[in-house]
Amino acid sequence: MPVDKSESVAIIGAGAWGLSTALHLINAGYSNVTVFDQASEIPSQYSGAYDLNKIVRAEYEDEFYTELALKAINRWKTPLWGSNFHQAGYVLATSGAAPEKAVHHLQTALLSVKDHPAFAQGIVPLNGHDDFQKIYWQFSGPMTGFRGYFNRLAGYAHSSNTMADIHKHLAGRGVKFVFGPVEGKVVKLLYNTTRDPAQQRCTGVQVQSGKTYQARRTILCAGAWAATLVPDIGSFVDAKCWSVAHVKLTQQECDYLRGIPVLNVRDLGFFFEPDPTTKLFKLCPLGGGYVNSNKGKGTSLPPSESLTAPKNYIPASDEEKLRRLLRETLPWMADRPFVEQKMCWFADTSDSEYCVDFVPNSGDSLVVLTGDSGHGFKMMPIVGEWVVKLLADGKQELPRWRWKQSEGKGGKEWGDDVSWRVGTTKQIGEVIGEQNRMAKARL
Ligand SMILES: Cc1cc2nc3c(=O)[nH]c(=O)nc-3n(C[C@H](O)[C@H](O)[C@H](O)COP(=O)(O)OP(=O)(O)OC[C@H]3O[C@@H](n4cnc5c(N)ncnc54)[C@H](O)[C@@H]3O)c2cc1C
Structure with missing residues (x-):
């Protein structure tokens, strides 16, 4: 009918x-x-x-999603969407300390776009520090063992x-x-x-x-x-969450980093060019994320507001990952305070x-x-x-x-089964509890 x-x-x-x-x-x-x-x-x-901001890229290990994302990217380039889309380019990488799983993911992601006609000429392999510095002249960190590729047909919205x-x-x-x-x-x-x-x-x-x-x-x-x-x-x-953190930059720092492609280091995390309005530089650690499971039913739901993680909080291990990412790329930012930190919830299969x-x-x-x-x-x-x-x-x-x-x-637990995530999934309540106990013990 x-x-x-x-x-x-x-x-x-x-x-x-x-x-x-x-x-x-x-x-x-x-x-x-x-x-x-x-x-x-x-x-x-x-x-x-x-x-x-969120990454807008089309490389997937599964061609089905690559094609969908390409269609979406074409739509991002139309007047209704285009003012919020920034084709700044995208670098997918692994650090020298990356586990085999992350290296394998990088290789398959590259294969999904390398010979795809939509990306012809748009993909540049990056084999080490000097290649990365050609793309990111602002990076003064060692970028130890960094490998990856630059895709100029992606970016963020x-x-x-x-x-x-x-x-x-x-x-x-x-x-x-x-x-x-x-x-x-x-x-x-x-x-x-x-x-x-x-x-x-x-x-x-x-x-x-x-x-x-x-x-x-x-x-x-x-x-x-x-x-x-x-x-x-x-x-x-499963309701699952990842951490988000920001560094507040000066106008000069913000201008200095303008135009950098999104950097996504699979075993550490990703960041974007700073937002010119707020001068915030956003970073996300990568990993298996956190759930909030009901012990009886097994179902994970976001915590009710009174139970939500403390304000301006991310787990200590995520903070450490992000500081490592900064030490490798932009060491002058590595010890700056993180602001507007939060746990951000999504629906995971x-x-x-x-x-x-x-x-x-x-x-x-x-x-x-x-x-x-x-x-x-x-x-x-x-x-x-x-x-x-x-x-x-x-x-x-x-x-x-x-x-x-x-x-x-x-x-x-399926965090470690997902090919593009490195690390296991933890219970958010346990992570917060453990961190609170350690803080008390230090007093
Ligand atoms: C840290 C993080 C990083 C991410 N990075 C990327 C990325 O780089 N690229 C990318 O493509 N995706 C990314 N995502 C995923 C992206 O954010 C989600 O795919 C997207 O937001 C899903 O949209 P949604 O509408 O399903 O859910 P949401 O955008 O979460 O919206 C759900 C809405 O439902 C409302 N709601 C819930 N319950 C009720 C109720 N009972 N009554 C009324 N309203 C209700 C909520 O208030 C909310 O507004 C990321 C997610 C996270 C958490």
Whole structure:
């Protein structure tokens, strides 16, 4: 049956994927779209993309994602998206101390783009200090054993600004937004009353204030929080977090580093050119990340706010990794204080595959977009197309994006299985507890 585009659609979450979904539904002719977010404004402080910048690159070990990312990059270069996209170039590297796994990942990533026609002439191998210094004349560190390649067809996007701009665009095109911890936070999905699971349908949402909204379709784009509303998602998706830190630069330092390509050292972390407005230089350590698992159920969810990691905090081992990265590249910055540190939550799957599908026992009334696995922001310009297609097709044609509850991997350790991550996944509560105990012992 053809889709009725005047039907009511409720989108839960105005992060990167929820906003993209609203955009593509409107572009496809849907006229009654309402987006809910627990944050009071956009960009949402709870979004994994509430950040200065995110890497936009197309090299993947899996050609499927390479092609998707290339499509997304082409869209980043259009007027709606282009002001937030910076094709500054991208260096993927390993340090001399990198484990074999990181070196292998680097080689496969290079193979995925080296002979791809889209990158012809755009890839430069970097074999040691002198090659790196040709790209980064500002780097005075030893870059001990650094190897990698430069891809000039990649870069980064300003993620908070992108979400703010797309929100403004959508509000101007008639998308309704409901924000805030009371009116915008969805606490419950509504269902029809039936004993027959095959007839069960999601009929809308209830927000914290108690108010209800009826919707023919509900689309769950709640990032790391998805399992709070559909607990079964927690059986194959873990809420996971990584650290983010910044160094506040002077105007002169900021100008000095302007135009550097993104540097991603797989066994240490990555950084971007400084943001000219805030003069913040953003860094992220790489690793298996942290979960917050419920001991009984195994499901990992972001901690409630009162339990969240202390403000302006990252684990000591992550700080050490970032300082090592700076000592190797920009030693003058290596002992500077880190500011605006935070733990940033995303929705992780064991195979890094996204999930874009109808929730079982909901007919075609409830869709979930989850499992961004920490590589979903770059896709923001095209994500909503996948939802439009799903609604039109009535089923997910791509097996890799189907609901995978039967795997039952939620809450299990898979950090070290992911080819592009080095290190195991830890419980965030234990890491914070251990650090607090050590700090007390030093007093
Ligand atoms: C440290 C870090 C670095 C990353 N780096 C990159 C990168 O370099 N490149 C890249 O492509 N990707 C990167 N990512 C991943 C990227 O941020 C995510 O893929 C992207 O944000 C996923 O979008 P989303 O809409 O699914 O979730 P989010 O952007 O997290 O949005 C979810 C939204 O749902 C809202 N919400 C949740 N529950 C409710 C509720 N009950 N009611 C109402 N609203 C609710 C939240 O408030 C939030 O706004 C990174 C992620 C992290 C954490």
